[in-house]
Amino acid sequence: MSTAMYNNCQNGNENVTFLGKDSKMPSKQKRTGLVVGLVLGLLVLAAVAGFLIWWFAVRPNQLQQDSVPKMGAQRNLGTLVFSGEMTLVDATYKPEYNDPKSLEFRETADALQDILNKTIANDNFLFKYYNKSVISAFSDGLIAYHWIRFDIPPEQSELIPKLTADRVLETLRRGVRQEGKRSIQAFTIINITASITDPRMARNPRDSECLFRLDATSTIQKFQSPGYPNEHPVQTRCQWQIRAPEGSAIMVKFPYFYVQDSCSTDYVFIFDSLSTDTAHAITQNCGHRPPTNPLEVISSGNLMLINFITDSTVQRPGFDARYNAISAITAATCGGVLNNLTGNFTTPFYPSFYPPMVDCTWNINVPIGMKIRVKFTMFRLKEPGVSIRVCNKDYVQINGTKYCGERSALTLNSNSNNMVITFHSDSSYTDKGFSAQYNAYDPQNPCPGQFSCATGFCISKELQCDGWNDCGDMSDEKKCKCEEGHFVCDNGICKPMYWVCDQVNDCGDGSDERQCSCQKNQFRCTDGTCLPNTVTCNGARDCADGSDEASCKESAGMCTDFSFKCGNDQCVNKLNAECDKVTDCLDGSDEKDCDCGERPYKHNRIVGGQNADVGEWPWQVSLHFQTSGHVCGASIIANKWLLSASHCFMSEDLSYREPGNWMTYSGMNDQQKEEKSVQIRGVKNIITHTDYNQMTYDNDIALLELTEPLVFSSTVHPVCLPSNSHVFPPGMPCWVTGWGALREGGNTATLLQKAEVKIINDTVCDTVTEGQVTSRMLCSGFLSGGVDACQGDSGGPLVCLSEANIWFQCGIVSWGEGCARRNKPGVYTRLTKFRQWIRKHAGV
Known part of the structure; x- marks a missing residue:
């Protein structure tokens, strides 16, 4: 047998006595x-x-x-670390094991490390790259937690895929029991595990800095990341081992959490164990969490391990944490029998993360003859690498079907007066869970005064057969008797006649575009002109608007209406090239000034919620006139510039044109609360468009210069402005926000409101407004009505999320007939027509 390495990888030799x-x-x-x-x-x-x-x-x-490379050579090697645990049969846990400096810890850890050394030495391939084994902790059981390190030289990096967790685990299971029995301090070892681990989390408790051992009690205690509340050091490697009394679980809350938003470099990783074995991972988190969405986790037992890793050059404050012990019985107890006609139920400790290894069952019973509808107002059971079609880990099971992932809408009906709902979480990765409401209903009239979707969801009857998929499964658009002036799609859906041949597949099956004037072998320009297919991407501008050369790599350098023009006058024929995180211009100007359109805070998706969360729309501004309070909205486009609508200021009352009569409130959510995050600024200058028409609202755009710059934060951040070539296609979902009236003629809102609307085709927009829109306007909303901006929202932003996850402002709330009326969508100032105007006057 080859010589093994002993004494914590000191490469000690077998005792050989040379003749002196x-x-x-x-x-x-x-x-x-x-x-x-x-x-x-x-x-x-x-x-x-x-x-x-x-x-x-x-x-x-x-x-x-x-x-065998030494630890000092780490930077030049492919380092692989595997962590796990093993159970020591016939061994007794001692309190001294909690202290890595104790003699008991050292002796037992050294003996187990020696066993791991010898076991790995039995595999020639593994031993060739083996570095060391470390016992990092012990717990009741007796369970020992370990990690094993391998280093592969760069010139042999092709071997990395062969050094797998399965290979390591097979070797350990095959040999560790035999080596344990042969050891001087004999051990019977069972249940050994190993999984791949980020090497940065491998900590040796006997020589590591920034490693803390905490004892949780019923009293709330705290710990913080190094440097908090100032910036944490670069390349932080910290670990907290938390223990609670037997029979307890551990709750940890982070009132403040701000880590660089890149989990590949910086993160907090929490485990339901004292090992970094991913089989017991609770969550990995990064980014900045708002106070309305704090990180709160719970263990399944009396152990928890928290790792804080940073490598990014961008330093953040880190976190402030609170921890305490709670009853493990309480943490694992949930479910029950629900007999009321209505009620609520949630995952354990909602809105905190639910604990691992929990099973709950709710049995809902209502009177005979009635049925049950369950509506989830929040649903988050996300887990890395898990398909929401299979839901093989954490899930909710209802009517024999499993549900997991994150869902924006989930409403289910029972088949009888009884419904059984089960919830299961396994040993790894937890999440916010769910909050649900249930109610009993008469199956003969499931949605009184409303339309009943096949999903069990109830919608307004006005939304049925309006051409929009309001139910989510198209059930509101099927079996419709089309009104006069509507087109009947091949699939039976009704669409307005003026949507036919608008180059948008409105029906979903293409039938509304099938009988259009262009032949199969022809290309249709965006202005409706039909040309042979051969004109596309041929380097020539055949369509008047150049749409035949849009998004053509072969047409690089050719400028069309769809081209993005770089700072060096180079034209990029790529749809929405700016700020898509891909540099297309040689001078990089398409990715310049792109520190915008991102929401620093991480938010949960609230199903059906219309109240905006704190920091959800950080570019939204409230404009207050004298003592009248909120009058109009605006958006942040730079630290000293806001964007709004001319009609907010061009009133017959000349006092509205005076900058000194206005105050701006950035970062506001509640109009009636004094929020510390709100930044109040005066207005230095108001620039309205010289061609603004008070009769038609044409050129309804204004710039506000602030008296002093804003300080960008998690609740105050600019939105991205689109280039003049940016395309917001019909049907694209966008969001309008503001404190406007909640209904026509009603009072303005106290909390910031949000509404999802859709971009409406220009042809349709022109038709429903009877030709009142100009090329500098666009329509957005729903022709069926029900959702729209209203009085007080004027000047506020209409924003759309790009494929690169960047928010662009598409429009400015301008005008409309009433609020949310049928066939009267909101009309917005089209920002793509004013990009040069904004740059000229604000330099943005």
Whole structure:
């Protein structure tokens, strides 16, 4: 057997005694040839023995030493670390094991590390790249937590895929029990595990800095990241081992959490164990969480491990944490029998993360003859790498179907007066869980005064057969009797006649575009002109608007209406090239000034919620006029510039045109609360468009210069402005926000409101507004009505999310007939027509 490494990877050799000088030299015998012969013989034998010992014992070990990289060589190697645990049968847990400096910890850890060393040495491939094994902690059981490190040289990096967790685990399971029995301090080892781990989380408790051992009690205690509340150090490697009394669980809350939003470099990783084995991971988090969405986690037992890792050069404050012990019985108890006609139920400790290894069952019973509808107002059971079609880990099961992931809408009906709902969480990764409401209903009239979707969801009857998929499964658009002036799609859906041949597949099956004037072998320009397909991407501008060359790599340099124009006048024929996180311009101007359109805070999706969350729309501004309070909205486009609508200021009352009569409130959510995050600024200058028409609202755009710059934060952040070539296609979902009236003629809102609307085709927009829109306007909303901006929202932003997850302002709330009326969508100032105007006057 090859020489093993002992004593915590000190590369110690087996004990080999070389013959010393005294051993080689016999006592002197005078003048006897026999003695001389004996001496020579012994010398020869000693030399031969020494050579054999060196060849068979020392040389292999030296080769092994040369082949095993030391920790100092880490940067130049492919480092793989596997972590896990093992159970020691017939061993007794001692309180001294909690202290890595204690003699008991050292002796037992050294013995187990020696066993792991010998076990790995039995696999020639693994041992060639083996570095060390470390016992990092012990817990009741007796359970020992370990990690094992391997280093593969760069020139052999192709071998990394072969050094897998399965290979390591197979070797451990095959040999660790035998080596444990052979050990001087004999152990019977079972249930050994190993999984791949970020090497940065591998901590040796006997020589690591920033490693803390905490004892949780019923009293709330705290700990913080290094440097908090100032910036944490670069390359932080910290770990907190938290223990609670037996029979308890641990709750940790983070009132403040701000880590660089890149979980590949910076993160907090929490485990339901004292090992970084992903089989017991609770969550990995990064980014900035608002106070309305704090990170709160719970363990399944009396152990928890928290790791804080940073490598990004961008430093953040880190976190402030609170922890305490709670009853494990409470943490695992949930479910029950629900007999009322209406009620609510949630995952354990909602809105905190639910604990691992929990099973709950709710049995809902209502009177015979009635049925049950369950509506989830929040649903988050997300887990890395889990398909929402399979839901093989955490799930909710209803009517025999499993549900998981994150869902924006989930409403389910029972088949009888009884419904059984089960919830299961496994040993790894937890989430916010769900909050649900249930109610009993008459199956003969499931949605009184409303339309009943096949999903069980109830919608307004006005939304049925309006051409929009309001139910989510198209059930509101099926079996419709089309009104006069509507087109009947092949799939039975009704669409307005003026949507036919508008180059948008409104029906979903293409039938509204099938009988249009262009032939199959023809290309239709956006202005309706039909040309042969051969004109596309041929380097020539055949369509008047150049749409035949849009998004053509072959047409690089050709400028069309759809081209993005770089700072060096280069044209990029790529749809929405700016701020898509891909540099297309040679001078990089398409990705310049793109620190915009991102929401610093991480938000949950609230199903059906219309109240905006704190920091959800950080570019939204409230404009207050004198003592009248909120009058109009605006959006942040730079630290000293806001964007709004001209009609907010161009009133017959000249006082509205005076900058000194206005105050701006950025970062506001509630009009009636004094929020510390709100930044109040005066207005230095109001710039309205010189061609603004008070009769038609044409060119309804204004710029506000602030008296002093804003300080960008988690609740105050600019939105991105689109280039003049940016396309917001019909049907695209966008959001309008503001404190406007909640209904026509009603009072303005106290809390910031949000509404999802859809971009409406220009042809449709022109038709329903009877030709009142100009090319500098666009329509957005729903022709069926019900959702719209209203009085007080004027000047506020209409924003759309790009494929690169960046928010662009598409429009400015301008005008409309009433609020949310049928066939009267909201009309917005089209920002793509004013990009040069904004740049000219604000330099943005």
